[in-house]
Amino acid sequence: MPELDIQWLSNIALSDFSVRLLILLGIMLLDQFIALPSSYHPKLVFRYLSQQLAAKVNSRTATQQKIAGQITLLVLISLTFGFTWLIMFFAVYPWFFQFIIIGLLISSKPLLTSANIVKRSLENNHKVLAREQLQQLCLRDTKSLSTLGIAKATTEALPQRLIISYFSPILIYACFGIYATVLAVTVSSAAQIFNQKHLRFFHYGMSANLLSRIIIFPAQLLFSLNIYLLFGAKTSFSHIINQAKNWHTFGNGLIINVSAWALNCSLGGAVIYQKIKITRPQLGTTTQPSVIHINDIIRVNQQVITSWLGLIVIAVVSSLIINTF
Template sequence: MVSQLIIWSHSWWFSHLLTLLAVAAARFMPLPSSYQPWQLFGLAAQNVAKRVCKDTDTAAYQRLAGLLATLVLVLPASIGYVMLRELSEWPAVLDAMVLYFCLDVGGIKQLLTTIRQSLQKGQLSLARQQLQPLVLRDTTTLSEVGVVKAALDALVLRYASHWMTVILVYCIFGATAALTLRILFELHWQWNPKLKSFQWFGLWLRQTLLLLTMLPMLLFSAVLALQVGAKRTLEFARAANDGSWPLPQRLLLAAWAQTLKRQTAGPAMYQQQKLRRARIGPEQLPTVDDIAIGLKAMAAQQNAIWLLGLSCLLLHFG
C-alpha cells in the first residue's frame, strides 16, 4: 500500500491534485500572518541591511551590496529546499506545502474588512493604522478616500504578485522557483527603493522582480481587462503613460479601475517625500463600500483559477 502511494506521489495527476488542494487551503484556510515563515526572512533582511547598507556609501557600492545581500539570503534557502526535496519520498507533498505557505494573501481580506468597518464607524485614525502593514507609504495624513484607494490598490497588486504570479511560476517552473520568488518579494518589501534609505541598495532587486513578474502581471491584467472591458482599460492605461508606473502595473491598475469604475493610483508620500505618480481611471473616487466590491472581485478571480485547475484535472481523467 505504501509503495503504491509512493508511486502515485510521482504521477502527474497526484501532483496536480495536491496543487489544487494547496490552493484551496490557502483560499479558505489561510495561515495567520503571525505564523508565516516570511517574517524570519524579513528580520534577516533588516539585520543584513543594518550592517551593509550605509548612507555614506556610494550608489555603486550600495547596488553591489544589495545584490550580494540578496544572494546570501536567497541561495541557502533555495538550495536547501532542493536538497530536502531530493531526499524526500513525497516530493509532491513538500511542493504542495511550499505552495500553501507562498500563497499568504488570506490576511488581506481580514485586514481590509477591518479597515472598512473602522471607516464606517468614523474611526479614520484607526483605519490609517490598520492600513500601514499593507503599504510602505505614509498613512498618517491620508483622508478617508486616500485610505480606501491605497487599500484597494494594495489589494490588487498583492493578489497579482503573491497569488497569481506565484501560482503561474509554480505550475511552470516548480516549487523551488515559487519559493525563491516569494523570498524575493519579502526582501523587496524590506528594501524597497521607494524608501530613501534603500533607493540604491534595493534597486537591483526591484529591477529583477519587474523582469520576473512582467509576463504573469501582463497575463493577469489581460484576463481581467477582457472580463471588464479591454477598450476602456487600454484608454485608462494610455492616459497614465507618463513613466511613473511600469507597464505591467499600469495595465493592471487600469483594469482594476475599470472593474471598480473608480479611480486608482496617484501620488504618495514615502518618508515625508512625495512620489508623483499618475492617477489611473475615471474621475469618480472610491468609497468605503468599494472595499467590499473589490474583495468580491478578487475572490471571484481566485475561484476562477481553482475551477480552471479542477477542469484540467477532470479532463485528464475524462
C-alpha cells in the same frame, strides 16, 4: 450486485504537471478557509535575516550599496534554494513537502482580511484603526490620510499585494515547479523588504526590485486580462495599456488602471512616502473612490481567485483524462 469497474484507476500515471496541479488545487481550497497567523509564519525569519544583512550598508556610496544589495540577494537565494533542495533530496514523499512549502508561499486570506478590516473601520468611522490596518497593505504614509485617501490606497494596494503573494507563485509553480517558485518568492520578498520607496534602500534594493518586476509581470498581465474579461470597462484594453505606460512601473500601472475602469473610479494621483510627495498620473474615470469601492475591489479579487480556482479544476480534470490514455 454488479462490481464497480475501477481498473481504469490503475491506468492513471500522474505526470509532474498533474501532481503540481493537484497540489495547487488543495492549497487554493485550504487558503479559502485557513491562514497561518503572521506571527508564526516562517517569512518572519526571512525578514529578520534580510534586515540583518542590510543593517550596515546604508551609509556607503551608491555603487557599494548596489553591489551589497546584489550580494545580499544572492545569499538569500542560496539559503532558500539550498534549504528547499535538501528537503526535496531526502524526502520520501516529495509531493507532501511540496504541498507544505508551496502552502507557506501562497496566501490571499490575510490580505483580504486586512482590506475588510479597513472597510469596516471606515464604515464605523474609526479612521485611526483603518490607517493602522492599511499599513499591512501599503508602504505610504497613512497617518494623515482622509477617508478618500484610505479608500484609494486600499483599492490600489490590494490587487498589487495579491499578485505577489498569491497569483504569481501559483502561475510559476504550475509552469516551472517548486524550485522556480522558491526563487521567485525569495526575490519578490526581498524586493518588498528592500523596497525602493524607502530612500535608504533606493540603491541597495535596485536589483531585487528590477528582478521582481520581471518575475511578476506575466501574472500581472493575466490578472488584468482576467478582470477586463470578467467585469469589462468603458474603454478598450489597448487604451488601458496605453494609459498604464505613463505609470512609473508598467505592470503595476496596468493593474491599477484596469481595476479603476472596472470599478468606475479614479485611482493614482499624488502620494507621500517618508514625507516626500510623489506625483503620479490619474488613472480610470473621474469618480472618486469611497468605502463602497473597497468592498468592490475585495469582491473583484475574490472573483478572480474563484476563476483561477476554476481553471485549475479544469486543468486537473483534463490532465487526468489525458493521463489515462
